[in-house]
Amino acid sequence: MARISEAESGVMAMCAGVSGLDCMSAQGLPEILVQTRYCYMLALHLRNYRAAVKPRLILLLALLLSPSLFAAPSAQYWAEWDRSDELNPATIDHGSWDGLLRKYVVVRHKSGINRFRYGEVSPADKALLDSYIEATAAIDPRAYSRAEQLAYWINLYNALTVKLVLDHYPVTKVNSIQVAGADASDGPWSAKLVKVAGTELSLDDIQHRILRPIWKDYRVLFGLACAGLDCPDIQPEACTGPNSRELLSNAGRDFINSDRGVSIAGTKGPLRASSIFDWYESDFAADHKALLKLFAHYAEDRKALYLLGYTGDIQYHQDWTLNAP
Structure with a gap:
C-alpha cells in the first residue's frame, strides 16, 4: 500500500464520519468514493495513487455537497x-x-x-x-x-x-x-x-x-x-x-410538469428531477423504469412521450432557497 500523506490522512479522517462508513477501502481509498456511483476510481482505474490525490479531494467535496448524499429519513411505522x-x-x-x-x-x-x-x-x-x-x-x-x-x-x-x-x-x-x-x-x-x-x-x-x-x-x-x-x-x-385526493393529484401533476419537478435538457436528455424522487424513490415506484412510467402518467403529452422512451439516467437536484416572492 502506498504511503499516505498527512493531507490524505486528514481527508480520510473527515470521511470516516460520513454515513458511518469505514474510512478505508481495501485499496487504501476513502470508502465514500468507492460507495458512490460517481466514484472515479471505478471509471478511470488510475495507476498512480499519488497523482490522484487532488482530484479525489475535489470529488469528495463535490459529493459531500451533493443533494443525493443527504439521506432522508426512512419511513418508520408508528x-x-x-x-x-x-x-x-x-x-x-x-x-x-x-x-x-x-x-x-x-x-x-x-x-x-x-x-x-x-x-x-x-x-x-x-x-x-x-x-x-x-x-x-x-x-x-x-x-x-x-x-x-x-x-x-x-x-x-x-x-x-x-x-x-x-x-x-x-x-x-x-x-x-x-x-x-x-x-x-x-x-x-x-x-x-x-x-x-x-x-x-x-x-x-x-x-x-x-x-x-x-x-x-x-x-x-x-x-x-x-x-x-x-x-x-x-x-x-x-x-x-373531501378535497384531499384531488388536491394531491393536481399538486403532483403540476410538480412533475414543472422544470423543478422533472425537466429535459435537449432532445436526448439528460433527465433532471427533484431530489424527492431520489430520497423517497421506494414510495414512488419499485424501480427506475417504474419511476419513469409514473412521471409519464402525470406528464403532459410531449413530455410523456419522451419519458416513455427514455432509457438514460436521472440527475437529481435540490434548491433549498426560500419560496418567498
Missing part, C-alpha cells in the same frame, strides 16, 4: 397513530389556515413556482396562525376518519413550516434554520415543534413516522410544502377530507 374512527362523520375546521393561504400564497408568480409572502404577514395574522396550530394540536386526530386525519396532518405540517420560517424571518434557505433540539447539520426538521395528544412531534415525525408509513401513498409527498424552491408548491387552499 403504530400509536394508526387508529381512526370511520363511523365519525365530524370534520375538522381548517378555515383560518385556509384564509391565510388564500391571502398570502402567490399562485401566478413569474417563476412558475407558488410563493408565500412571508415578509407581508401581519402581526394579527401571525397570531391567527399560532392560534390555528394550537387549536389543531389540541385535537386528537385518531377520533376522526382516515380522510380527516390525512388533511389534519398535511395542514399541520405546512402550518408548522410556515410558522418556522416566520419565527426566523428573514432567512434565505429553509435548511439553514437552526432550532433547539434539532441536528444542526440536518436543518430544522427533527426539532420537536408541537405536542399532539400528549406526544411531542417534529416535522420528521409527521412525514416519516405517520404520513408515509400509514398512508403509503406517494401523493402525500406532493402535499407537503417544505418551503424550498425545489419542493412541491404550497397550495393556495387548505387540504380537507
Whole structure:
C-alpha cells in the first residue's frame, strides 16, 4: 500500500464520519468514493495513487455537497397513530389556515413556482396562525376518519413550516434554520415543534413516522410544502377530507410538469428531477423504469412521450432557497 500523506490522512479522517462508513477501502481509498456511483476510481482505474490525490479531494467535496448524499429519513411505522374512527362523520375546521393561504400564497408568480409572502404577514395574522396550530394540536386526530386525519396532518405540517420560517424571518434557505433540539447539520426538521395528544412531534415525525408509513401513498409527498424552491408548491387552499385526493393529484401533476419537478435538457436528455424522487424513490415506484412510467402518467403529452422512451439516467437536484416572492 502506498504511503499516505498527512493531507490524505486528514481527508480520510473527515470521511470516516460520513454515513458511518469505514474510512478505508481495501485499496487504501476513502470508502465514500468507492460507495458512490460517481466514484472515479471505478471509471478511470488510475495507476498512480499519488497523482490522484487532488482530484479525489475535489470529488469528495463535490459529493459531500451533493443533494443525493443527504439521506432522508426512512419511513418508520408508528403504530400509536394508526387508529381512526370511520363511523365519525365530524370534520375538522381548517378555515383560518385556509384564509391565510388564500391571502398570502402567490399562485401566478413569474417563476412558475407558488410563493408565500412571508415578509407581508401581519402581526394579527401571525397570531391567527399560532392560534390555528394550537387549536389543531389540541385535537386528537385518531377520533376522526382516515380522510380527516390525512388533511389534519398535511395542514399541520405546512402550518408548522410556515410558522418556522416566520419565527426566523428573514432567512434565505429553509435548511439553514437552526432550532433547539434539532441536528444542526440536518436543518430544522427533527426539532420537536408541537405536542399532539400528549406526544411531542417534529416535522420528521409527521412525514416519516405517520404520513408515509400509514398512508403509503406517494401523493402525500406532493402535499407537503417544505418551503424550498425545489419542493412541491404550497397550495393556495387548505387540504380537507373531501378535497384531499384531488388536491394531491393536481399538486403532483403540476410538480412533475414543472422544470423543478422533472425537466429535459435537449432532445436526448439528460433527465433532471427533484431530489424527492431520489430520497423517497421506494414510495414512488419499485424501480427506475417504474419511476419513469409514473412521471409519464402525470406528464403532459410531449413530455410523456419522451419519458416513455427514455432509457438514460436521472440527475437529481435540490434548491433549498426560500419560496418567498
